[in-house]
Amino acid sequence: MTAPLVTILDDEPEIRSILSEALEDAGFRTMGFGRATEFEAALKTFSPDVCLVDLGLPDKDGLTLVHRLALEQGAALIIISGRVQVQDRVTGLELGADDYIIKPFDPAEVVARVRARLRNGRSAAKTVSNTASFNGWTAFFDRYILKDDTGIETPFSHAEGEVLRLFLDSPKRLISRAHMQETLGGTAGESFDRAMDVRISRLRTKLREDPKNPRLIKTIYGAGYIFLGDVTWS
Known part of the structure; x- marks a missing residue:
């Protein structure tokens, strides 16, 4: 069975590296992107299982991208952001995100939340x-x-x-x-x-x-x- 694919959209190379290492050690495949335009172009050629998205992107508004991904992609969508205001979290969830993780984060927590989202999806697919x-x-x-x-x-x-x-x-x-x-x-x-x-x-x-x-x-x-x-x- 092919390992689930997790995409990481964050303009900080160090963040992408930390997340990729933790997720790959846990058995996932990963792809990292530093800009929204690169990520959107790549989506035409593959379908991720989970998308990790930072809101502070250099070329597009992260919340707008989250909303579009929520409507167009079947993947689970998790925001990872340094924005700590409650309203930012509420807005992200209102626009269709499945979860919201605040930076700085523990990589193990991110892995656990990715697993939880995939586990929920598989359980639903099997039962109905x-x-x-x-x-x-x-x-x-x-x-x-x-x-x-x-x-x-x-x-x-x-x-x-x-x-x-x-x-x-x-x-x-x-x-x-x-x-x-x-x-x-x-x-x-x-x-x-x-x-x-x-x-x-x-x-x-x-x-x-x-x-x-x-x-x-x-x-x-x-x-x-x-x-x-x-x-x-x-």
């Missing part, structure tokens, strides 16, 4: 098919597309897809925050809770839910969430 229908919607997890009953398509990110798949796997059952953290990976706490709130809010928007009275994804305050749709996998 790639297409689910519910309440006039069809979710295509192989293409990261939501289609309504008129044929209009709306893309969703890898991160949003993880949460949507979790709901569709367990319709009409309470899904606690603790279960979400255990299933999706990540460190329990305010940062994880905020990331889940962001993803669920974006899913509600894409499903055209009334934010004051959502029909499909209900919040049970103090307990978690319930997905109320009727789901059929194919």
Whole structure:
């Protein structure tokens, strides 16, 4: 089996070297890029399993690139940045990132988070098919597309897809925050809770839910969430 490919987009050669060494020692393949334009050109010839992206790029806005990658690539997306403000982390997650790691970092932690993202993806692929229908919607997890009953398509990110798949796997059952953290990976706490709130809010928007009275994804305050749709996998 070919080892998973992790791309590293960071303009600091030392950072790229540290990450490449740690990931390759852990059994991954890596490719490093110092500029966004080089990275985007290379994406035409290969498909990474995980993308590590720094926000402070010399030639393009990192957040804009994260948003495009989240919509167009099936890879897990992890931001690694020196930006420590909460708003930067929230914005990155809102734009579709799966995780956010602040510099300076422990290379072992990065390896662990990469493994967690890949483990979650493999588990989902083994347990369900790639297409689910519910309440006039069809979710295509192989293409990261939501289609309504008129044929209009709306893309969703890898991160949003993880949460949507979790709901569709367990319709009409309470899904606690603790279960979400255990299933999706990540460190329990305010940062994880905020990331889940962001993803669920974006899913509600894409499903055209009334934010004051959502029909499909209900919040049970103090307990978690319930997905109320009727789901059929194919």
